Amino acid sequence: MRKSTSKLLVAITIMLSIIASYAQNTKTKTQNASDSEQAEQTDQLAAVFNNYFAIKDALVKTDGAMASAKSTLMLSAINAVKMDKLEMKVHMVWMKVIADLKEDAEHISDTKDAKHQRDHFNTLSKNIYALIKASKQTTPTYYQFCPMANKGKGANWLSKESAIKNPYYGSMMLTCGKTVETLK
Template sequence: MAITLLLSFTACNAQIKNAKTESVKIYGNCGMCETTIEKAGNIKKVAQVDWNKDTKMATLTYDPSKTSQVEILKRIALAGYDSDQFLAPDDVYAKLPECCQYDRVKKSEMVKVETIDDHSKYNHEGATNKSNETKQVVNQLKSVFENYFALKDALVKSDGNLASAKAKELLNALNAVQMNKLSNEEHIVWMKVMKDLVFDTEHIEETKDVGHQRDHFNTLSDNMYQLLKASKQETPTYYQHCPMANNGKGANWLSKENAIKNPYYGSQMLSCGITVEKIE
């Protein structure tokens, strides 16, 4: 058993570049808690969480250039589990199965994740640093959206190789997002959609089959729409819809221009669709 655990830990370190390992206490009760905690904290090739239900200790292994202990514990808190640093939202804890509702130890120094704000980066003597920080937030998500638009354009061209390459760039942008620089509204949405964004983007990158790429672009676009709605951008974005895509169920996408260029059919039905919303 010990050999198996060692091999598993070694394999995890091999997959995560510049791996840093730390141990932290996370509260929970059972095997179901273990599954939820680890799923919330894990990000492929970026972060791995191994939680022990008996000791309540978790081993965090992560790439410090792409995430941090704080970000991992925030994700776990938003899944309903307290640590010594962060409290889970009360409504999320209340929705846990009865067997998972551990005894909560509320401490004054613990922070509720919904209200956390990093004031250390602000200059309280003036507004210059705060203005720069806001600009960094916008630019950070702007890279995500710009790479999404590039992926959309590749699908408009029905170019599976190009779409795969653009998905790789989008994946890099997603992994580069630093949650502590997001606004509260952006952070809440990011925590809800981040894993699905990564999942769909990885699938688009891993194949050159345009049909399969478009299947994942459908759900990718739905989650990207939620994120963009929570973010303040410098230019308007158009939310567009094709009623024939997705086997007649319809599918949406985001575009920087009002003119319809359909990523689900390309040149076959390039102008099929309508703009349903202008996001400003």
């Protein structure tokens, strides 16, 4: 009787070990799939965000030709986004902003006039802000504000740096503004 109880306990221990191992493997696979989906979503928007920051940097330097070139790249990145790969919350924001993103990027790419580009950069920034806020970022993004831009109404932009480098006035008022929100 004792031997059969001992064998039964060993068999139960082995079965519990197998079940625990299976559960852990399933959990790991689910987590890896979730991580993979998150990475794919981030990759979908990374080129859009990176080109936005490149446009911002060109406007800081009042380089209309560079802003135009980067905006052309941004249009390509926007058109390459596979909406079905976006998380639902991000997908819903994307659907709301895509037409305006394209319109502003087209206007910025169609001219080398930094003043006209800056007018469209204002609304481009509002829509990129909505997208970044909805998506999960691995590094902080700084939402910054210049009270003098937009004919004194003020305007925002996003930056990878906490230091103020104003894209609306460039070297004329490079440090005019403040960070109003840090997105993580």
